[in-house]
Amino acid sequence: MKQRAGYRHRRRSANLRYRAPRSDNRIRPEGWLAPSVRHRVDTTVSLVNRFRRYAPVTEVHLESVSFDSHSLSVGKQLGGAEYPNGTLAGTDARAHLLSARGRVCAYCGATGVPLNIDHIHPVSRGGSSRLSNLVLACAPCNQAKSSTPVSQFLADRPGLLAEILAQTRTPLCDAAVMNSTRLRLVKALGALGPSAHAWPGGRTHRNRTAMGLDKTHTIDALAVGDLDRENGGKIVRVPTHVLVVKATGRGSYARTTPDRFGFPRLHRARIKQHFGYVTGDLVHATVPTGKWAGVWRGRVSVRARGQHSITTSTGRINVSHRNLRLVQRGDGYAYDTRQESVSPPSEKSG
Known part of the structure; x- marks a missing residue:
């Protein structure tokens, strides 16, 4: 555990200038954004x-x-006392779920048992604690579902899945x-x-x-x-x-690649460029023979031994640097085009 904590501490502090400690209750400047x-x-x-x-x-x-996020969460335009009170005025989430949906497990229909609050879309997978994302579940169902996506957990019960998904609403992120x-x-x-x-x-x-x-x-x-x-x-x-531009970043400062437990799996080289290529460059690959024979195009991930990896539309392939040709240097963005399927303009009258 100390070794893992050491690697984690170094990832946070490497390549950073010294900064004196500051209090945790400092005021954020005006216009601050996360x-x-x-x-x-x-x-x-x-x-x-x-x-x-x-x-x-x-x-x-x-x-x-x-956007009026309060009205969007309710699904209608609010006015008068509805607006300041909200959905949970005078109650809490558990009491509201018990009164609105009954004391029944949403997954197995069990009654007369202790019920927990479960997230339909797990928080670990980007779900929120919004009221429409909460259901009541018994302890066995809550433990069995855990962080599993609800579509996978209820794959064998499509009717119940459609019923639960009908109560969810578009996230307000x-x-x-x-x-x-x-x-x-x-x-x-x-x-x-x-x-x-x-x-x-x-x-x-x-x-x-x-x-x-x-x-x-x-x-x-x-x-x-x-x-x-x-x-x-x-x-x-x-x-x-239409040109589609997506921010991809310029790499990472991490010097180790950890496994799923947080321990180092391999050490990354400090040199970013290998055989004339840098991770993120757009390359054109011509593979004459072997498993990945053909012509490929995609972003490259460099390796010190010269056997680079390319991300293509069908997956990742390994290609020698001798079979690569540079198309564009990586600039922190990924570029693509998509077809815009819209009807031509027709001016309306009135």
Whole structure:
């Protein structure tokens, strides 16, 4: 255990400058965002800066929308005393579940036994403690399900699975992220140089419906802003292929690869480049013979011995560095294209 703790401590402190201890009750600065949320703002700003290199961008238009997470959790527009009280006013989660769904195990139907609160989508797999994600389960069912996905746990009972999934609702993670980053994003884009204009979501909806377009993220981006239809303004063309950019990072500072128990399984080399390639580079591989004979394309994961690994659409393959050709240096992003299946614009009247 001490050896495992030592490896964990080193992973946290390696390659970090010295910083004096600070109190745990310090106040976060104004505009602070969690790193998992802040990277969305930083990634957007980075892509806008990249576009400015290739095109004369003079204005940036974005949709700034605020979501009412309380109304979304209930599933209807709240008003009056409904809004400040909420679903659990005067009670708690256990009492609400017992009164709303009866003292019955959701998985086996047992009654008259002690019941536990179980997460339909386990917390360890990204589930939340939202009320719609909670059910009552007896101790044997709760222990048997554990962190197993509910679709796998109830695979042999599709009717019960559909009944339980019907009570779940869309997670509010995306709405919370939008509420946290919208003002910060407007401020960050406005500081780049081009004029940044924020528009409400209602205007985007009116522009899109007036042009008779389907709802997709790409179409919403085209419909953002002031579309002066009275003077002939319209959307005349929609893209058929869309560039998809995903942040992948630039590697890790970890020097050891642990197993599932936390003990070191192998030590990573401090040298990042091997035989001219770095992990994350996009490469083209031509394998003449062997198990993976053929032509492949994907991101490479380098090895010191020269037998690199490539992630392809069908899985991972091992290829010698002699059979590789560099296509693009890894820059922390993964690029792909997808087809945009939307109908052409047809302006509506009225």
